[in-house]
Amino acid sequence: MQPTSVARLGVLGSGAGSNFVAIAEACAAGRIPARVVLVLSDVEHAGILVRARERGIPARYIPPGPFRTKLDEEAERAYVRALQEAGVEYVVLAGFMRVLKSVFLRAFEGRIVNIHPSLLPSFPGLAAWRQAWEYGVKVTGCTVHFVDAGVDSGPIIGQQVVPVLDDDTPETLLERIHQAEHELYPRCLAALVRGELVLQGRRVLWRGARPEQETRTGDRPGG
Ligand code: GAR
16 A cells, blocks of 8 residues: 555646656656656547556546647546546646646646746747757756746746757757656656745745756767
8 A cells, every 4th residue: 555645646748758757767766755646638649648558557538628729628627527536636747738727727726737848937838949949049958847827937846957069959959858857857746745845936945955956068868
């Protein structure tokens, strides 16, 4: 049986699920005192659902309704119901490509987090790594933040820097951002579920050990 102190996470994603895998592995290794009890997706054949089922974690596709960038209200209620029935305490967005509205936000107020592939508030929205590469910034990275009613606008929990190299393409840059995400997200979630984060206005203060703010010095996968 799981000890009662283990937090119950619900993960929502629309894509491949590499962040979900990093989180599930960190939970299994005891680096996050939590377990993923449910994975939901708005994309019927999303990789994240396959990867969850491979690990024996309940995973469901819930149709998002007619809109492209949000869930309709009925769908939001279905997502909330599924998460509540699974006893989810924290909602973890891992590549979920729709904004959440009031029904959802009210149900899990202060307990929804997201990861975004840029150093917010720079480059919110879609394909943030490509926006950064096209803009010509020299450093970018990833951000874990609480979710509020805006787009990628909630209080920032943690950030990790990734340098943009002269010979980067958007794809090589994204690969290194993903590596950084897989380190940053588990560290932030561990602090969250341990109750080590304190919100002061927009500022999130770390009462426990702060994540190392690693500046990756241009290291490449395998290099
Ligand atoms: C991640 O890079 C995440 O930051 C991004 O989607 C990717 C999901 O990859 N999220 C957003 O852009 C949200 N605005 P994954 O499915 O392999 O975890």
